[in-house]
Amino acid sequence: MSVFTDYKKEIIDAAHNESLRKGVSRSIKGYRANVDNALTKFPHTIELAEEVRKIREKAIGEMEKLAEQACKAIIENKGKCYIAKTADDALGIIGNIVGSSKVIVMGKTMTGVEIGLREYLEERGNEVWETDMGEFIVQLLKERPMHNTQPALHVPREDVAKLFSGIFGKVSPDIPALYGVARKFLRDKFVQADIGISGANVVAADTGTLFVLENEGNIRLATSFPPIHIALVGMDKLVPSFSEACKVAEVTWRYVGQTAPAYTSLISSPSKSSDIEKVLTVGVHGPKELHVILMDAGRTELAKHPIMRQTLYCVKCGGCLFECPVFAVTAGHFGDKYFSGIGAVWAGMVSKDVEKAAALAYTCLTCGRCKIRCPMKIDIPTMVIELRRLIREGMISGIQNIENVGKFTSIYPVNNSQRGYVNDEKTGQR
Numbered sequence: 001m002s003v004f005t006d007y008k009k010e011i012i013d014a015a016h017n018e019s020l021r022k023g024v025s026r027s028i029k030g031y032r033a034n035v036d037n038a039l040t041k042f043p044h045t046i047e048l049a050e051e052v053r054k055i056r057e058k059a060i061g062e063m064e065k066l067a068e069q070a071c072k073a074i075i076e077n078k079g080k081c082y083i084a085k086t087a088d089d090a091l092g093i094i095g096n097i098v099g100s101s102k103v104i105v106m107g108k109t110m111t112g113v114e115i116g117l118r119e120y121l122e123e124r125g126n127e128v129w130e131t132d133m134g135e136f137i138v139q140l141l142k143e144r145p146m147h148n149t150q151p152a153l154h155v156p157r158e159d160v161a162k163l164f165s166g167i168f169g170k171v172s173p174d175i176p177a178l179y180g181v182a183r184k185f186l187r188d189k190f191v192q193a194d195i196g197i198s199g200a201n202v203v204a205a206d207t208g209t210l211f212v213l214e215n216e217g218n219i220r221l222a223t224s225f226p227p228i229h230i231a232l233v234g235m236d237k238l239v240p241s242f243s244e245a246c247k248v249a250e251v252t253w254r255y256v257g258q259t260a261p262a263y264t265s266l267i268s269s270p271s272k273s274s275d276i277e278k279v280l281t282v283g284v285h286g287p288k289e290l291h292v293i294l295m296d297a298g299r300t301e302l303a304k305h306p307i308m309r310q311t312l313y314c315v316k317c318g319g320c321l322f323e324c325p326v327f328a329v330t331a332g333h334f335g336d337k338y339f340s341g342i343g344a345v346w347a348g349m350v351s352k353d354v355e356k357a358a359a360l361a362y363t364c365l366t367c368g369r370c371k372i373r374c375p376m377k378i379d380i381p382t383m384v385i386e387l388r389r390l391i392r393e394g395m396i397s398g399i400q401n402i403e404n405v406g407k408f409t410s411i412y413p414v415n416n417s418q419r420g421y422v423n424d425e426k427t428g429q430r
């Protein structure tokens with residue numbers, strides 16, 4: 001079976017899955033209402049997003065310099081900082097810190113999913129628990145996340161109840177009751193945990209501060225209760241200053257659909273105090289150790305591409321996915337490490353999984369609805385068309401079954417004038 005055949009079966013099965021469609025359509029409805037409300041209440045966000053795009057455009061060109069600067073600040077703050085060139089380097093660093101036979105609680109991290117962090121730590125004999133409700137559901141289902149901010153959006157409440165009932169005892173499909181079951185189980189894990197792992201939404205290089213946005217409070221617990229906190233962060237999350245990081249954070253949560261998240265944690269160092277005689281002591285109520293891994297894994301290379309570098313401006317709000325007509329019927333099955341059109345670009349340019357990238361690139365309709373929703377105005381359709389060109393012309397190494405790509409290419413547009421791109425952002429007219 002080729003990647004194409006497997007993918008075709010997966011996506012067709014997903015499109016015929018009534019339960020998946022129920023979960024996704026409920027989420028789309030909720031997302032649109034939430035984001036409209038957030039932008040109506042805080043209309044300056046739209047202009048702020050334009051400023052954030054400029055901040056990120058500049059920061060992406062300076063990632064290595066910013067990583068050095070952030071590391072210096074974190075070390076000065078009594079934390080430890082590492083720059084990982086590859087995903088394997090990042091796994092090795094984390095593996096050395098963790099060792100084996102540990103209990104680990106994880107906050108949601110797409111960067112962790114990108115490099116298979118949970119599976120890697122489990123293989124080394126650790127007990128690892130996802131603590132974000134969506135990730136917890138996906139972990140118990142033995143599936144992969146299906147959305148950046150809502151990993152289990154494809155699982156309606158009835159299916160969550162069935163899953164939990166099989167593991168924890170009979171529970172009704174009442175949403176608060178389902179949260180109650182997870183809370184009860186995970187409380188013990190937070191207390192037992194040796195190590196908490198998180199990502200970060202944005203990092204200020206000047207102060208070395210990690211900004212972590214969340215609603216559930218699980219990341220607060222995972223990053224403050226265990227004695228060791230490890231943060232894995234893609235280098236694309238770096239911006240020069242604390243004040244710029246605040247702007248990125250505000251735009252991110254508005255386009256996630258929130259007026260303000262329940263919790264914004266700003267973490268710059270391990271727990272410390274100078275309360276007794278002004279003598280600095282590290283490790284008081286919170287973690288004694290903070291380890292920050294700034295991971296490149298293809299990002300600096302991607303930043304050199306004049307069109308594809310836009311992928312790195314993404315703030316992972318997930319808004320584009322809720323507007324994508326293919327995602328609406330397939331969820332993250334139209335994806336790989338990341339989803340939809342931007343996931344196709346990631347698969348081709350960063351993961352170098354060219355067969356997967358081709359399958360995703362030729363699934364994309366290049367309709368342009370994603371670009372209209374995107375706060376960074378990332379031109380995903382143009383990137384997808386460029387990706388098709390790179391694949392077709394053999395510009396990305398690693399393709400095994402090039403003849404299969406050829407079968408797709410004849411029916412798909414190769415430039416903007418041939419596609420059904422929505423080109424008027426106000427009216428949606430083609």
Ligand code: SF4
Nearest residue numbers: 314315317318320374
């Ligand atoms: S591409 Fe844009 S809309 Fe999609 S997740 Fe990234 S920032 Fe959000």
